[in-house]
Amino acid sequence: MIIPRIDLAAEDCKAQLSAYRLLPNQVLVAPTADNATLQTILKNQNKDAYWVQPAQFDSQDPLAQIHMLLDAGSDKVVLPYAAFAADASAFSHIPQERLAVALTLAEFEQVQASLLSLVSVFILTINDPPSSTNTEAIKRVAQAAQAGLLPRGGIKRVVASFSENTVPQLASITDLGRAGIDILLSSNVLSKDIQEGKLNIGQAFMSTVVSDRADGLFPTVVVDEQGISLGLVYSSLDSVVESFKTGKGVYFSRTRGLWHKGASSGSTQDLVKVHVDCDSDALQFTVHQHGTGFCHNNIRGCFGPSSGLAHLDQTLQSRRISAPAGSYTQRLFNDSNLVKSKIMEEAEELCDASTPEDIAWETADLIYFALVKCVANGVTLRDVEQQLENRSRKISRRPGHAKPKWDVSAKEALLAAAAAAVVAAPAAPQLTVADPPAAPKPAVAAQSGSAKSGRISMKSYKMNALSADEQKKLLLRPIIQSDDIMARVKPIVQSVRERGDAALLELTAKFDGVQLQSTVISAPFSPESMILDEQTRRAIDQAYDNIQKFHAAQLQDQALVVETMPGVVCTRFSRPIERVGLYVPGGTAVLPSTALMLGIPAAVAGCSEIVIATPPRKDGSIVPEVMYVAHKVGASKVLMAGGAQAVAAMAYGTESCPKVDKICGPGNQYVTAAKMLTQIDSSSLVSIDMPAGPSELLVIADMTSVPAYVASDLLSQAEHGTDSQVVLIAVGLTAEHLSAIEDEVHEQANRLPRVDIVRESIPKSYIIAVDSMEEAMKFSNEYAPEHLILHLEEAERHVEQVMNAGSVFVGHWSPESCGDYASGTNHTLPTYGYARMYSGVNTDTFLKHITSQQLTKEGLDAIGDTVMRLAEIEGLEAHRNAVGVRIRDIRGL
Ligand SMILES: NC(=O)c1ccc[n+]([C@@H]2O[C@H](COP(=O)([O-])OP(=O)(O)OC[C@H]3O[C@@H](n4cnc5c(N)ncnc54)[C@H](O)[C@@H]3O)[C@@H](O)[C@H]2O)c1
Numbered sequence: 001m002i003i004p005r006i007d008l009a010a011e012d013c014k015a016q017l018s019a020y021r022l023l024p025n026q027v028l029v030a031p032t033a034d035n036a037t038l039q040t041i042l043k044n045q046n047k048d049a050y051w052v053q054p055a056q057f058d059s060q061d062p063l064a065q066i067h068m069l070l071d072a073g074s075d076k077v078v079l080p081y082a083a084f085a086a087d088a089s090a091f092s093h094i095p096q097e098r099l100a101v102a103l104t105l106a107e108f109e110q111v112q113a114s115l116l117s118l119v120s121v122f123i124l125t126i127n128d129p130p131s132s133t134n135t136e137a138i139k140r141v142a143q144a145a146q147a148g149l150l151p152r153g154g155i156k157r158v159v160a161s162f163s164e165n166t167v168p169q170l171a172s173i174t175d176l177g178r179a180g181i182d183i184l185l186s187s188n189v190l191s192k193d194i195q196e197g198k199l200n201i202g203q204a205f206m207s208t209v210v211s212d213r214a215d216g217l218f219p220t221v222v223v224d225e226q227g228i229s230l231g232l233v234y235s236s237l238d239s240v241v242e243s244f245k246t247g248k249g250v251y252f253s254r255t256r257g258l259w260h261k262g263a264s265s266g267s268t269q270d271l272v273k274v275h276v277d278c279d280s281d282a283l284q285f286t287v288h289q290h291g292t293g294f295c296h297n298n299i300r301g302c303f304g305p306s307s308g309l310a311h312l313d314q315t316l317q318s319r320r321i322s323a324p325a326g327s328y329t330q331r332l333f334n335d336s337n338l339v340k341s342k343i344m345e346e347a348e349e350l351c352d353a354s355t356p357e358d359i360a361w362e363t364a365d366l367i368y369f370a371l372v373k374c375v376a377n378g379v380t381l382r383d384v385e386q387q388l389e390n391r392s393r394k395i396s397r398r399p400g401h402a403k404p405k406w407d408v409s410a411k412e413a414l415l416a417a418a419a420a421a422v423v424a425a426p427a428a429p430q431l432t433v434a435d436p437p438a439a440p441k442p443a444v445a446a447q448s449g450s451a452k453s454g455r456i457s458m459k460s461y462k463m464n465a466l467s468a469d470e471q472k473k474l475l476l477r478p479i480i481q482s483d484d485i486m487a488r489v490k491p492i493v494q495s496v497r498e499r500g501d502a503a504l505l506e507l508t509a510k511f512d513g514v515q516l517q518s519t520v521i522s523a524p525f526s527p528e529s530m531i532l533d534e535q536t537r538r539a540i541d542q543a544y545d546n547i548q549k550f551h552a553a554q555l556q557d558q559a560l561v562v563e564t565m566p567g568v569v570c571t572r573f574s575r576p577i578e579r580v581g582l583y584v585p586g587g588t589a590v591l592p593s594t595a596l597m598l599g600i601p602a603a604v605a606g607c608s609e610i611v612i613a614t615p616p617r618k619d620g621s622i623v624p625e626v627m628y629v630a631h632k633v634g635a636s637k638v639l640m641a642g643g644a645q646a647v648a649a650m651a652y653g654t655e656s657c658p659k660v661d662k663i664c665g666p667g668n669q670y671v672t673a674a675k676m677l678t679q680i681d682s683s684s685l686v687s688i689d690m691p692a693g694p695s696e697l698l699v700i701a702d703m704t705s706v707p708a709y710v711a712s713d714l715l716s717q718a719e720h721g722t723d724s725q726v727v728l729i730a731v732g733l734t735a736e737h738l739s740a741i742e743d744e745v746h747e748q749a750n751r752l753p754r755v756d757i758v759r760e761s762i763p764k765s766y767i768i769a770v771d772s773m774e775e776a777m778k779f780s781n782e783y784a785p786e787h788l789i790l791h792l793e794e795a796e797r798h799v800e801q802v803m804n805a806g807s808v809f810v811g812h813w814s815p816e817s818c819g820d821y822a823s824g825t826n827h828t829l830p831t832y833g834y835a836r837m838y839s840g841v842n843t844d845t846f847l848k849h850i851t852s853q854q855l856t857k858e859g860l861d862a863i864g865d866t867v868m869r870l871a872e873i874e875g876l877e878a879h880r881n882a883v884g885v886r887i888r889d890i891r892g893l
């Protein structure tokens, strides 16, 4: 094997480096260890090939410079024998395979046994050209030096370093090579061309390779930059010479002769490295493959397509060039904030994962999003691997502490201290340290963690293949055992009604797993309870402003005045409901947005007492986002309770929770059942907004719809709860379009943190194919969805046909999520088909309308006979008389 020696003091050193980069190793001779050219070279990618030989080290601290060169990634540092002779033990901490020694034949004679175990390469300085005498001497040294393998595997190498102008015969290289001796030559005597007075690099390289085949060819394994095999070919001496010359993959075809790979197909190869195997009879070409691939069947490799990370990397690289419009991947490429959020989300989930399956799952997610970021920024998987390899070559170890921001142990200690402080302070049950705004893990994910496989798909129907009865059945929501739920809720409501706070505390311990000391936090709320990061605060403030604007516009503060007949004036004016209870769900997800949706209209309406009820977190606190909203809307109390017990507390009142006049807000089946139960109990004297149960969504989509958008909207509601239902009405969609939507549902769902919930809600959901918009609208109006999305051409034209729906989202750019959070409309909406007769929460929800009238003498005279006659018909004489006594006076009867 030949090794070029490149003098970094030479002007053309970088050109030399590039010319001989295909050889496995190069020796870089630098004037000093910190030479600027050397440092620049070590910053590039190929450094694992370099043996660095500085002529001079810093005399104060040579070891530090050796560490620096090895940490920078050089494969080996070459030291003069004198350095070892002075104190060999100083180098004993450096891995043997990273050190080489340069010495003369005479010096080798003095080598102590200890040096043999410190270095992996002996570079013998030979001042004369190869001769029979020095060749024999070199061979003797090789025999002595090469005894035994390196501790971590591999051989010790002996290299004969010939002087500046020596151009050895190929036969000498072959002779030394057969004895396992490499030849180090000045790059000045080498050439990529066949040139008089120079040694051709291809021929020199091949002079130690022996073919064991009758045709004299050399089996050549072709691999990509990640070392993944692309195929097996054959090389001849000429093809190798040509490869070194052109820097391309050139082989020998037994049918075509010299074969410039890709010359006709376009699938060319840039040659990255050429290696010979351990017994010198086969080659390995490392290439950067262009075009469709190496295999003539238009796939990447002859042994089939790549898999694993390499495959993901290749897919993302090709998607970067041509991602389908509207696909999730394209969105990720264009939205660096989304990628950032996903990486942080997945990293957190990986930290929280504990089972081997979950850890593998979360790692896969994290790697996926990390690779998207790489590809979006022109970084390849190989670049990442190169970094890992560089790190593995470092010999100085960093302590590896986490930055303070991420130091979990320190944070836990802080939280423990804060919790201890809270226990000591009886009146403040919430932590004083703000937790990150992360939502709690879905209950289902926590329980299962197993059924994470299988396609996630909705059921599929064709409207014209269904009987009327079958169509009707589809209008029903997933069955809820309401008798069973009522039976569970009644005793809960009863016990809170009878035992007040004591029952509340017990039930919170039972259902929410937290033993509180008190049930209510009263305003003014402490600033520590609502500490938010700036981005969250700004998001809440913007949502607040939009929702406030839309709900303030609904307020009719002018009385309605109509003179129905001359002298008969009818008026209607509104007054706020004084005390309202707002339920903010907190079971599988904490929903500060619901606090906005209920609190803002209540505040706009002017309710004088606003109580917000929400389940406490496991540490007994309420999320700071909800506390901040409670503060903004002017709530007087936050009730730390959820479920039926919270509803009962607000309906009947307890020692600490005020009784309210109306309870609003969505919730699970227990919440909804308790609202209905307390509403029909006249002794509670409480009303409710509506039965707002599990979230649901109906999408009507035509061929103009974007599959990725449709799927994302369906999933946005399917992720709420296992009982959520989403429906897609496909209007004249082709089979391809429909299956693109189904694929997106599956793929996007699998990337969701709440995929376990989606796995249960999506199978309860369905797609129904129809032929016309009329059929679609008819079905939608009968279903009366909570949310209706129109993914249609000229979607706005169809709004006038909507008869029953909680809220409508018009066109491709109106995702339902905007209505959930920030556009201005309310997200507390009727579900279960109640949109046929209920409106969603709005400003009027928190108002009563009072009417009044005033009649003049003339007005009463004009209307009197009508009223008296109608009272007579009903047999209500007192009614008739109240008008009659006045009419007699007016008319002087
Ligand atoms: N329609 C709308 O406008 C709208 C808006 C937002 C949310 N939602 C829906 O609200 C619901 C929120 O449900 P959630 O469960 O996440 O939160 P939640 O706050 O409604 O319910 C959590 C509470 O349920 C109680 N509970 C749990 N298991 C119980 C059991 N076995 N027996 C008695 N009580 C029990 C606990 O006290 C717990 O605090 C979802 O279905 C979501 O779709 C609807």
Ligand SMILES: N[C@H](CO)Cc1c[nH]c[nH+]1
Binding pocket: 591, 593, 594, 694, 695, 696, 717, 786, 820, 827, 828, 829
């Ligand atoms: N989509 C829900 C109404 O059904 C509301 C919500 C809250 N947070 C997110 N979404």
